[in-house]
Amino acid sequence: xxxxxxxxxxxxxxxxxxxxxxxxxxxxxxxxxxxxxxxxxxxxxxxxxxxxxxxxxxxxxxxxxxxxxxxxxxxxxxxxxxxxxxxxxxxxxxxxxxxxxxxxxxxxxxxxxxxxxxxxxxxxxxxxxxxxxxxxxxxxxxxxxxxxxxxxxxxxxxxxxxxxxxxxxxxxxxxxxxxxxxxxxxxxxxxxxxxxxx
Numbered sequence: 001x002x003x004x005x006x007x008x009x010x011x012x013x014x015x016x017x018x019x020x021x022x023x024x025x026x027x028x029x030x031x032x033x034x035x036x037x038x039x040x041x042x043x044x045x046x047x048x049x050x051x052x053x054x055x056x057x058x059x060x061x062x063x064x065x066x067x068x069x070x071x072x073x074x075x076x077x078x079x080x081x082x083x084x085x086x087x088x089x090x091x092x093x094x095x096x097x098x099x100x101x102x103x104x105x106x107x108x109x110x111x112x113x114x115x116x117x118x119x120x121x122x123x124x125x126x127x128x129x130x131x132x133x134x135x136x137x138x139x140x141x142x143x144x145x146x147x148x149x150x151x152x153x154x155x156x157x158x159x160x161x162x163x164x165x166x167x168x169x170x171x172x173x174x175x176x177x178x179x180x181x182x183x184x185x186x187x188x189x190x191x192x193x194x195x196x197x198x
Contacts, residue, residue, distance in 0.1 A: 003052035010104050010184065019057055021068040024119055025125060026078065027189075033085045033128050033197055037078050039192040042185065044073040044106035049171055056157035064114055070125045070167065071108040074101035075182035077190050090164055091128045092164075100174035107159075108167045111150050119146040123198060125167050133164050 015022060027041035031195045045053060049072075057067050075109050079095040086092060093099035097153040100106035108126075111119045120138030123132045131139055134147065156163065159169040171177070182190040 009047060010180075011047055011050040013043040013045060013050065013053065013069065013072060018054065019061065019066065020053075021066055021116065023070055025070045026074070026082075032128065033082065037081050037187045040187065040189050042073075042187070042189045043069055043158055044104060045107065045172075046073075046177060046184070049105045049107065052158045052171070056153050056159065058197045059156060060111065062148075063153075065111045065119075065153075066114060066178035067181075068110045068112045068118060070108060070110070071101065072106070072107075073104040073180070074099060075185075075190055076102045076179055077182050078102075086128070088128060091126075098175075098179045100170040100177075102179045103174060103177035104180060105174045105177050106168065108165075109150075109169070110167060111146065111153075119149075121146055121150075121166055123166070125168075132166055134166055135163075136159060 013020060015021070022041070022043055024038070024041040024043060026037040029035050046179070060067055076098070078097060079099050082092055083095050085189065087094075092154070095102075110121055110125065113119070120140065120143045121172065122143030123129060134151070136165060151161055154169045156177065160172045160174075162168040162170065182188050
């Protein structure tokens with residue numbers, strides 16, 4: 001069920017405010033659909049998830065790393081687009097049940113060093129293959145260490161993980177939060193802004 005409120009109190013995540021890198025894949029064609037899903041790049045989280053993201057980034061910073069975010073809040077309209085393209089329940093939540101992303105309490109991310117170089121993780125983000133599973137043995141030892149590092153940082157900060165995707169973390173009680181559509185945002189992610197007049 002979608003949230004009844006016309007606006008939800010999602011918090012925008014940015015490099016300046018959260019010391020993270022953003023590489024919002026669904027605002028580009030560099031994702032498994034081969035086309036942009038979002039008309040506008042935007043990164044938002046529910047306040048409870050945002051607080052835990054800050055903790056994770058603080059833990060990463062101490063070790064010389066930075067979080068790199070591929071996706072956070074995903075409007076229900078976007079979840080339907082992804083599902084219609086690839087209805088694979090091993091890697092995508094059926095939008096009739098709802099994704100933690102569409103509740104603002106999930107984040108897809110990796111780690112970089114402070115020069116911005118992404119750590120080796122064994123597969124790309126959104127690689128729909130068993131190699132993306134936590135505990136996959138057919139990846140390099142370096143990639144396994146880096147996945148364990150990311151998991152350690154995120155779980156210490158209070159996040160739960162999804163066993164099939166090394167990049168996906170969510171709140172433990174994620175299903176308790178309401179689903180949200182693009183309409184909760186003050187500025188749409190799903191429709192392009194009108195052209196600026198002369």
